Amino acid sequence: MTTLIHITSSPYQGLAAKEGLELALVLATFEQPVAFAFSGAGVALLLNEQQSSHQHGKALYKMLPSFEFYDIDKLYVPAIEVEGLSISPLATPVTHTEWQDILTRHACVLRF
Amino acid sequence: MRYALLIKGSPFSSRACHSALTFAQAIIANSKHQLLGVFFYQDSVLIGNKLNQVARDEFNIQTAWQVFGQTNNIPLSLCIAAAVGRGVINETESQRYEETVATLADGFTLEGLGSLVALMNDSDKLITFN
Numbered sequence: 001m002t003t004l005i006h007i008t009s010s011p012y013q014g015l016a017a018k019e020g021l022e023l024a025l026v027l028a029t030f031e032q033p034v035a036f037a038f039s040g041a042g043v044a045l046l047l048n049e050q051q052s053s054h055q056h057g058k059a060l061y062k063m064l065p066s067f068e069f070y071d072i073d074k075l076y077v078p079a080i081e082v083e084g085l086s087i088s089p090l091a092t093p094v095t096h097t098e099w100q101d102i103l104t105r106h107a108c109v110l111r112f
Numbered sequence: 113m114r115y116a117l118l119i120k121g122s123p124f125s126s127r128a129c130h131s132a133l134t135f136a137q138a139i140i141a142n143s144k145h146q147l148l149g150v151f152f153y154q155d156s157v158l159i160g161n162k163l164n165q166v167a168r169d170e171f172n173i174q175t176a177w178q179v180f181g182q183t184n185n186i187p188l189s190l191c192i193a194a195a196v197g198r199g200v201i202n203e204t205e206s207q208r209y210e211e212t213v214a215t216l217a218d219g220f221t222l223e224g225l226g227s228l229v230a231l232m233n234d235s236d237k238l239i240t241f242n
């Protein structure tokens with residue numbers, strides 16, 4: 001059973017995005033399948049060329065490339081929300097219908 | 113049905129801990145259901161700070177959870193990383209960080225996120241309170 005971690009908060013807004021990522025990595029460490037969904041302010045985590053300072057908090061986007069070591073390769077984002085933006089190649093933009101399917105087919109969805 | 117609860121919202125700026133307690137009481141009241149455990153993550157771990165002082169005429173959500181946990185023998189776990197980061201530490205962590213006080217309230221324990229993963233696997237339903 002794959003757990004979907006849905007990131008809706010900006011990495012610069014508080015600790016929620018970071019704590020969502022940490023839970024995902026622990027799930028993966030325990031060999032539980034994990035997928036990610038990003039929407040709203042959470043999309044900011046996927047943006048390329050972020051220039052964050054130490055004061056902005058932990059640079060969460062730098063964690064994305066490490067996901068492959070945890071067998072996390074499903075990172076979904078609605079295509080309409082990233083149109084014209086330069087985002088991580090690890091993320092898969094999906095159509096509205098696919099997005100609806102992703103959010104409903106996972107038995108466990110945790111939003112951060 | 114075997115339930116586990118994941119609470120994420122702060123006991124101060126949300127009603128997550130309050131709604132979760134109502135839900136937990138409803139599970140216990142129905143013998144067809146079972147509550148395996150409660151896991152506090154993110155700002156909800158602030159419920160485990162024993163230094164919280166509540167005005168006498170206000171409802172004390174921390175005491176309410178302590179009584180519930182003890183009466184029904186339900187483990188109340190706080191995510192250790194989230195708790196330590198917010199100043200909720202037990203004796204062991206207090207010594208590790210060379211502090212002079214431990215702030216974890218009775219009835220709560222500090223656990224790794226692995227405990228949440230175990231709860232998710234052992235239960236039929238995980239209910240989240242934001």
